[in-house]
Amino acid sequence: MPLRSSATTGLKIVIVGGFGVGKTTMVKSVSEIRPLSTEETMTRAGIGVDDAQGVEAKSTTTVAFDFGRISLNDELVLYLFGAPGQERFWFLWDRLFSGTLGAVVLVDTRRLADSWYAIDRLEHHGTPFVVAHNQFGEPTHTLDQIRDALDLSGDVPLVACDARRRESSKAVLITLVNHLHALSSARQVTS
Amino acid sequence: MRSSDQELSWLLENLLQRTPQTRYALVLSRDGLRLSHTAGLSVDRADQLAAIASGIQSLSYGASVEFGDGTGGLRQSMTEFHGGLLFIVEAGEGAHLAVVAGEDADPGVIGHNMNELVEQIGEYLTAPPREPQQSSRL
Numbered sequence: 468m469p470l471r472s473s474a475t476t477g478l479k480i481v482i483v484g485g486f487g488v489g490k491t492t493m494v495k496s497v498s499e500i501r502p503l504s505t506e507e508t509m510t511r512a513g514i515g516v517d518d519a520q521g522v523e524a525k526s527t528t529t530v531a532f533d534f535g536r537i538s539l540n541d542e543l544v545l546y547l548f549g550a551p552g553q554e555r556f557w558f559l560w561d562r563l564f565s566g567t568l569g570a571v572v573l574v575d576t577r578r579l580a581d582s583w584y585a586i587d588r589l590e591h592h593g594t595p596f597v598v599a600h601n602q603f604g605e606p607t608h609t610l611d612q613i614r615d616a617l618d619l620s621g622d623v624p625l626v627a628c629d630a631r632r633r634e635s636s637k638a639v640l641i642t643l644v645n646h647l648h649a650l651s652s653a654r655q656v657t658s
Numbered sequence: 659m660r661s662s663d664q665e666l667s668w669l670l671e672n673l674l675q676r677t678p679q680t681r682y683a684l685v686l687s688r689d690g691l692r693l694s695h696t697a698g699l700s701v702d703r704a705d706q707l708a709a710i711a712s713g714i715q716s717l718s719y720g721a722s723v724e725f726g727d728g729t730g731g732l733r734q735s736m737t738e739f740h741g742g743l744l745f746i747v748e749a750g751e752g753a754h755l756a757v758v759a760g761e762d763a764d765p766g767v768i769g770h771n772m773n774e775l776v777e778q779i780g781e782y783l784t785a786p787p788r789e790p791q792q793s794s795r796l
Contacts, residue, residue, distance in 0.1 A: 505716035507688040507712060509689050510688060510785035513788065530688075530689060530709070531714075531717050559713065
């Protein structure tokens, strides 16, 4: 789908989270253009390094970043950058975060600790974010339990999603945009 | 270290010796892990170079799909930075060969010698896919 000529506002958004949580899937499901994907086959060299426990069916992994685009309405277009999950690619994150207005942290309750690094980095950068619980099958934890486990403050939105579904992923992004809007309105009131 | 690994290291050292201005050579898996490298490269820096090179190759593949003939075929990636050059070519299945050289190196010679090595021993420079459903906890 070509970019509408009415598009006036572009927001750079990053999607972060641990290895195998569904970042690439989310960019692919929601993008209106052919997504750039840097997925590579996981090789035997990664056994013992890339822990696929809990996501044994995973056969590929992102080695640079994903890129996609979605127009939320006539004016607002989001440029989506999916970060790579494994530690050896974290050096890319600083560049990816530069110019970023907001982030989605994807979490998987089977591997919740994997998301701590992403949340720490975003807090350190002062980048606003929302947390999305990517549900693999029947949910086993409530959002409140996840909020407690992640020690998230009450003003960080936390939602459930299915990253494979376009409408669900889009709803997460709308939550983020609304959160950014609320933060910016609050700043205007206080200043 | 298996004897084939030692032979591979020796072949990589040999590549550096016969190619002026080259500093390091590394064989990496497509998912960004070091397989074999020359002695001058520390393990930490080999890990770093493996991750960088896999990312560059994957982005180059994206450029080929979008702007090439549609096959996604990739000959080599080359980066010229202040103080050096980085070359990456596809090796055997699932693997890439990377070489770091000084900035005065001759790109034609380096590319030629790298491709020559891959032609000779590419079938040994491989990183096969993991078995489906294979857990890393073995």
